[in-house]
Amino acid sequence: xxxxxxxxxxxxxxxxxxxxxxxxxxxxxxxxxxxxxxxxxxxxxxxxxxxxxxxxxxxxxxxxxxxxxxxxxxxxxxxxxxxxxxxxxxxxxxxxxxxxxxxxxxxxxxxxxxxxxxxxxxxxxxxxxxxxxxxxxxxxxxxxxxxxxxxxxxxxxxxxxxxxxxxxxxxxxxxxxxxxxxxxxxxxxxxxxxxxxxxxxxxxxxxxxxxxxxxxxxxxxxxxxxxxxxxxxxxxxxxxxxxxxxxxxxxxxxxxxxxxxxxxxxxxxxxxxxxxxxxxxxxxxxxxxxxxxxxxxxxxxxxxxxxxxxxxxxxxxxxxxxxxxxxxxxxxxxxxxxxxxxxxxxxxxxxxxxxxxxxxxxxxxxxxxxx
Amino acid sequence: xxxxxxxxxxxxxxxxxxxxxxxxxxxxxxxxxxxxxxxxxxxxxxxxxxxxxxxxxxxxxxxxxxxxxxxxxxxxxxxxxxxxxxxxxxxxxxxxxxxxxxxx
Numbered sequence: 339x340x341x342x343x344x345x346x347x348x349x350x351x352x353x354x355x356x357x358x359x360x361x362x363x364x365x366x367x368x369x370x371x372x373x374x375x376x377x378x379x380x381x382x383x384x385x386x387x388x389x390x391x392x393x394x395x396x397x398x399x400x401x402x403x404x405x406x407x408x409x410x411x412x413x414x415x416x417x418x419x420x421x422x423x424x425x426x427x428x429x430x431x432x433x434x435x436x437x438x439x440x441x442x443x444x445x446x447x448x449x450x451x452x453x454x455x456x457x458x459x460x461x462x463x464x465x466x467x468x469x470x471x472x473x474x475x476x477x478x479x480x481x482x483x484x485x486x487x488x489x490x491x492x493x494x495x496x497x498x499x500x501x502x503x504x505x506x507x508x509x510x511x512x513x514x515x516x517x518x519x520x521x522x523x524x525x526x527x528x529x530x531x532x533x534x535x536x537x538x539x540x541x542x543x544x545x546x547x548x549x550x551x552x553x554x555x556x557x558x559x560x561x562x563x564x565x566x567x568x569x570x571x572x573x574x575x576x577x578x579x580x581x582x583x584x585x586x587x588x589x590x591x592x593x594x595x596x597x598x599x600x601x602x603x604x605x606x607x608x609x610x611x612x613x614x615x616x617x618x619x620x621x622x623x624x625x626x627x628x629x630x631x632x633x634x635x636x637x638x639x640x641x642x643x644x645x646x647x648x649x650x651x652x653x654x655x656x657x658x659x660x661x662x663x664x665x666x667x668x669x670x671x672x673x674x675x676x677x678x679x680x681x682x683x684x685x686x687x688x689x690x691x692x693x694x695x696x697x698x699x700x701x702x703x704x705x706x707x708x709x
Numbered sequence: 710x711x712x713x714x715x716x717x718x719x720x721x722x723x724x725x726x727x728x729x730x731x732x733x734x735x736x737x738x739x740x741x742x743x744x745x746x747x748x749x750x751x752x753x754x755x756x757x758x759x760x761x762x763x764x765x766x767x768x769x770x771x772x773x774x775x776x777x778x779x780x781x782x783x784x785x786x787x788x789x790x791x792x793x794x795x796x797x798x799x800x801x802x803x804x805x806x807x808x809x810x811x812x813x
């Protein structure tokens with residue numbers, strides 16, 4: 339049966355929302371791991387019944403859960419994320435050196451071809467990989483040790499590696515994004531890395547166009563055009579057409595170019611979605627109106643999408659990993675809010691309706707298209 | 710006293726009982742001397758899923774928001790190798806593993 343499964347991570351548990359291809363009637367399952375922060379739930383493209391969830395909390399630390407039946411049942415797997423070697427220090431908020439300390443897994447990126455292989459982006463920023471279904475984790479230490487690591491500084495949410503983009507042509511080519519260090523890329527499966535931030539300008543750092551130090555919030559790629567990357571930065575919406583070698587600003591026409599998520603339409607590499615947020619200190623939509631902005635020209639023009647979204651008194655935020663698309667014939671777009679709503683559009687953003695309205699604050703939304 | 714195994718009772722908080730899939734107290738045979746370390750070693754050996762949740766994997770240090778209580782005392786700041794009260798070692802009183810009172 340054709341359908342979709344929306345995997346929702348929240349501040350107090352995980353939820354699995356399912357619908358058939360019409361995306362009209364939804365079944366809500368959860369909460370799983372009630373009371374725990376679920377930063378991310380991700381499904382394996384190679385086996386849609388294989389899911390991974392990052393479960394963490396202030397009291398009892400990090401766990402990773404795995405499901406082999408599409409989220410009906412779960413089992414805890416390995417939770418030891420040990421930095422390789424002597425991890426050294428990065429910059430603390432006050433500029434002093436601070437030892438690297440593992441805090442949590444922000445993002446899980448299962449392999450496109452092997453259900454047992456999954457990458458994990460963690461705080462303090464590093465990249466880990468498991469090749470045994472999450473039982474054990476090994477750091478790809480070349481990133482943390484590539485040279486600029488000692489100068490990285492945390493953003494307000496912590497020094498997290500939150501985005502992992504794998505090139506569908508060659509999984510040894512990856513981009514990752516770290517707050518607040520920027521984008522880094524590898525072409526040799528993580529052995530060596532280089533910063534990929536040329537063209538970014540950030541007012542909050544001493545050298546506005548520094549090689550590292552930018553607070554990149556999210557990056558997105560369409561698999562048919564892997565050299566084109568879209569970025570939502572702290573401020574600025576950016577684009578690169580050469581795999582991150584150069585970036586240019588595409589935020590003209592947005593009511594504000596601050597925000598967190600950015601996503602690409604499943605079938606059109608030129609169609610991009612963002613959720614403009616008022617400012618770095620005012621984390622809700624401008625004028626209390628929740629508007630998704632879509633560009634169908636790769637960022638040249640932007641249009642507001644509002645049908646079905648609250649257009650007054652709306653003061654929620656949409657976090658960086660809380661937007662996703664499905665790949666049904668008419669691309670579905672989904673996002674979750676810090677107010678506990680998950681909105682779905684079955685028509686590429688033209689109309690929206692809430693699937694659920696009263697979940698805990700949504701941290702992440704991932705979508706699986708089931709065929 | 711060293712060598713002889715003591716039957717020690719451990720009371721876990723709800724989140725960890727659920728993870729370990731246990732109801733009520735856990736009863737562990739712990740080789741003497743009965744200390745935080747020897748009790749937690751036995752607990753983690755019985756329930757490997759609890760590794761990393763009460764103390765750090767590598768350093769074995771207590772996680773900041775976990776507390777150890779017994780006999781109406783806070784033992785959280787005792788050395789890991791200090792002997793626990795005789796009442797705990799004898800199984801007459803449980804060692805309480807507690808999630809500290811903190812918001813959220």
